Amino acid sequence: MTTLLEMRDITKEFPGVKALDQVNLAVKGGEIHAICGENGAGKSTLMKVLSGVYPAGSYDGEIHFEGALAQFQGIRDSEDRGIIIIHQELALVPQLSIAENIFLGNETAKAGVINWHEANQRTSALLKKVGLKESPTTLIDSLGVGKQQLVEIAKALSKDVKLLILDEPTAALQEGDSRKLLDLMLELKAQGVTCIIISHKLGEVRYVADTVTVIRDGRSVSTLDAKAGLSEDQIVRDMVGRDMSDRYPARTRRAGEMLMEVEDWNVWHPEHSERQVIKDIAFNVRAGEVVGIAGLMGSGRTELAMSIFGRSYGRGITGTVKLHSKEADVSRVDRAIKAGLAYVTEDRKSLGLILDETIRFNTTLAHLEGVSKGGVLNANAETKVAEDYREALRTRTPSVFQKVGNLSGGNQQKVVLAKWLNTSPEVLILDEPTRGIDVGAKYEIYAIINELSAQGKGVVMISSEMPELLGMSDRIYVMNEGAFVGELSADEANQERIMSLIVNE
Amino acid sequence: MDTQTKGIKAHLAAHMRDFGLLFALIAIMVFFQIVTGGTLMRPVNITNLFLQNSYVIIMALGMLIVIVAGHIDLSVGSVMGFVGALAAVLIVHYNMPVAVTVPICLIAGAAIGGAQGYFVAYWRIPSFIVTLAGMLVFRGLSLWLLEGQSVGPFPKSFQIISTGFVPELFPASWGEGLAMLFDARKFNVLSFALGLAAAAAVIRMGLQARKRDMDYGIESEPAGLFWTRTLIVSAAIVFLMFKLSTFRGLPNVVVTMGVLIMIYAFVTERTVIGRRIYALGGNEKAAKLSGIKTERLTFLAFVNMGVLAALAGLVFAARLNTATPKAGFSLELDVIAAVFIGGASMSGGSGKIIGAVVGAFIMGVMNNGMSIMGIGIDYQQVIKGLVLLAAVFFDVYNKNKQG
């Protein structure tokens, strides 16, 4: 196999941050090459350099593609050469249809008039190829993240792709969907497409990758051959620079008195008022307990959490929420916060953070009362709060005055977490808290969860990562199509039982 | 390159916008000072400059907040004209005392802002549409109120809102002495003293902020740059106030304006409600999920805008000493332009009070300078349009470059 791509001594600096420091990467034609590294290691930045998002001249080093020096001035240049990147943040237009999105900027037009018939036909063929059973005219809005990901890939395939780059494609996906996507990658590989995949899910890396390059602190530390059988521990060791034996911190269970009880919870869809989204749900959380909620994508877990948290989702909501056996007013977000609830959203970019603002701004936002007197902010107190959380959560950033948008995904998640910890909640609802987060940071977040429960707080954890739910929860509720279909204690719970509860329904 | 010049360069690059704005204002003033043969900086003209722009600046304060919250208000020109008309009708036709009329007018402004804000905040009708409707409605209502005529004149007690001057506090002999010293006909010691005090305050606050930054290890401005900037600003203040003191002293409206600017700068930068407005404009959904009552905040932003538009209406009517159906016509464009020249972003969530004020002065100096030069209104519009475009282009260009 010949080398398709070589990146030599790539160095990229942002004001105050050296994101990449002489990174080398060599990708052979027809292979699947994985890039692993902790949050903020520089993986996404490297791919942005490669695809021309950061144009030639804004970084040091050389890119050789198909044997020739490549100096891309923008994404268009790299796309013309067959390098297609699917970013960590999906970039589809929600109000347009699948077909419109796929051919956006690349329309099948004659003299400016779009030939919809042809576009839809070609889209159908592409959708078939990626295994997505949807009509080309379906709006992106109505698709889940998993399906949107497939649309992104279909879009990439609609161009003449030689090198496909996927930045954390499975971060938001359910296991079944992830597997489908990985198999699709293997299929593409068989058709001669070279792939680069960035992922924090090392099981997946082992499943698809031929070669793994590990990046740590902006430097390429090793290139591992994965065909000969590579253990996750090997990758982790290079990623974090030390051995990591356990993925979950030890946890002592101690369920105390009753903290929160939700009863007869019913929610209807905000637009289609005849559709009931949450059906008669009842559950409880005791002090010091970590309660997991398992379920497939679309089973209504996020809707449940958001409807409880200040009625942020749905309409016609009925039911009661009790805290310490007394009915609590959670009818508005500020009241829910005051009652002692906190909700860490699943989608941190669009719902959790104000990306253009600093870490400090975001950290104190949900509890400005704590850093103000008579409505006047105390800048020193704010800085102190932000600094304290930065240290406690080990957020990697040059200072708390960095824009949150410039942080890597994992560090952004820590800022969201800090924001909610700062409200001193009694019950913390975590929605996919470790999405897109590296093993080291995951461990840290688990440790934080444990510490909270040790302080007697209740934690509700919604997660699509089965091992994480099993590893962390004291009790697991299983949810399907808007209703709870079972409850398992930590000893009873395992992957098969959860799946069979879901399927039996 | 040694590290020091590198630091200055990096800092300039990162704060291009702030420095650019300041230097643009200075450059424009110098330019017009030269081409108008010194007329621009004559004490009487500087006094006029303040009077002419006071209402734009007052409205720009409210507009900045509306724009930061992610909205726009096209109705302010009309509302301002309407409130001026209301004041005229109440005072001139109904003989209502000024002390009653002024509060009524401000309350009317709040109600107008509230009505528009209600539709924007609680019914989620785009502010562009709601305030476009408001612009037509209040333009029509002022015509109706005034029956197409100009109504005036106002009693003296109303006129002083704009054209009055702060009385001298210092002994007359001081003024005479200083007038001799500076070879001026007269000298208002109070305005000059206030100018010196303001300059001292600017330096002091700058030093404090700088020290705070250093304490927290924030990359602070290189010392040379800090002093250049601060000294230019304070010198400009002293210079302007000196000019005012050699004419009739400090106009009342400058005091009103100065106090309002300070209050709004404080509210936007240092208070909880200010912080929440930036959060609302930065990401409404995230703000809402953080417990911020986004609807109420949007509503209040429009109420506030209404009050300031009403105040501007009073100032404007008092200055012209008559209310005309044409008052405030297309003034919303100047106000909005001032805010965008001052660096606010169209998508909400960013922008500063001081930027909007400097933006308004840039527009004001250009208006004034071009009028002195006798440039026709046609060219004036073209030039102002291009300046607005250039300022925003500069912003976007800078942002892209920083990546």
Ligand SMILES: Nc1ncnc2c1ncn2[C@@H]1O[C@H](COP(=O)(O)OP(=O)(O)OP(=O)(O)O)[C@@H](O)[C@H]1O
């Ligand atoms: N535009 C920017 N301005 C300043 N710093 C940036 C910018 N983009 C990235 N960085 C910084 O560069 C470093 C590398 O970021 P990058 O997004 O490449 O990490 P990553 O390896 O993709 O992490 P993750 O796994 O969390 O996605 C981080 O420290 C980040 O804060």
Ligand SMILES: [Mg+2]
């Ligand atoms: Mg990344």
